[in-house]
Amino acid sequence: MPIEEFRVGKAKIVLIQGDITEMDTDAIVNAVNPSLMGGGGVDGAIHRKGGPKILEECKRIRATEYPNGLPTGKAVITSGGNLKAKYVIHTVGPIWRGGSSGEPQLLAEAYRNSLKLAVSKGLKTIAFPAISTGAYGYPIEEASKIALSTVKEFLEKEDNLDKVVFVLFSGHDFEIYGKAAEEII
Numbered sequence: 647m648p649i650e651e652f653r654v655g656k657a658k659i660v661l662i663q664g665d666i667t668e669m670d671t672d673a674i675v676n677a678v679n680p681s682l683m684g685g686g687g688v689d690g691a692i693h694r695k696g697g698p699k700i701l702e703e704c705k706r707i708r709a710t711e712y713p714n715g716l717p718t719g720k721a722v723i724t725s726g727g728n729l730k731a732k733y734v735i736h737t738v739g740p741i742w743r744g745g746s747s748g749e750p751q752l753l754a755e756a757y758r759n760s761l762k763l764a765v766s767k768g769l770k771t772i773a774f775p776a777i778s779t780g781a782y783g784y785p786i787e788e789a790s791k792i793a794l795s796t797v798k799e800f801l802e803k804e805d806n807l808d809k810v811v812f813v814l815f816s817g818h819d820f821e822i823y824g825k826a827a828e829e830i831i
Contacts, residue, residue: 648817650824652831654801658809659794661827663820666813667695672769673723673733674813675760677777680715680738682708682722687780692734696727700734719755721763733769735760739778742785750792753778757796765806773811776819786819790826798831 650661666674666688676692679685682704684693693700703724708715716722721737737760740752756777764772774793778784797810814820 648820650827652827654798654831655805657801657805657807659797659801659827659831660809660811661814661820661823662811663814663817665691665815666773666775667691667729669773669811669813670730671771671773671809671811672731673735673764673767673772674726674729674731675721675772675774675777676734676736677739677756677775677780677782678716678736680717682712682716682736685781688775692729696729696734699727700724704736719752719759721756721759723763723767731773733767735763735772737777739782739784742778742783745788749778749784750788753784753789753792754796757793758800761797761800761804761807761810765804768806770806770808771811772807772809773813775813775815776823779819786822787826790819790823791830794823794826794830 648663652659718738737756739756740749779786779789
């Protein structure tokens with residue numbers, strides 16, 4: 647399994663090619679649609695492996711906090727169900743509409759709010775997928791730079807996390823993130 651590591655302050659940023667549902671971090675991040683009711687891609691894989699408890703908690707969040715759906719850039723947390731990770735942080739990334747509809751800011755918010763939520767819960771390790779780069783069509787070259795620079799800026803100000811992992815499903819995505827990390831970190 648290809649791995650690259652970088653250091654920002656006391657924290658490590660780790661790039662791994664693999665399956666996010668196998669991560670043994672305090673939390674994994676789920677790139678969800680606003681309904682929080684499961685879907686394809688990463689979301690579907692997390693729900694399948696994590697079991698029905700995650701969906702039950704998502705339904706409760708919809709009923710109590712976000713009856714109209716989770717807004718783009720926001721993040722909520724549930725247990726990890728049957729996953730190795732104790733928690734799942736669900737966030738909605740932007741749909742790519744060409745880049746002039748606030749997508750970069752919304753994508754950065756999805757990462758930032760997920761990190762803030764992890765710190766607020768006292769978590770030390772978190773794993774991210776490449777948010778918005780699948781069905782939502784965000785170009786991975788641009789998305790990787792936003793993801794890495796947002797995480798780097800957060801870790802430079804906030805020293806409560808020990809490790810942030812980017813789990814890239816394909817070798818192509820891993821390479822793109824690796825090149826962006828060498829420029830940014």
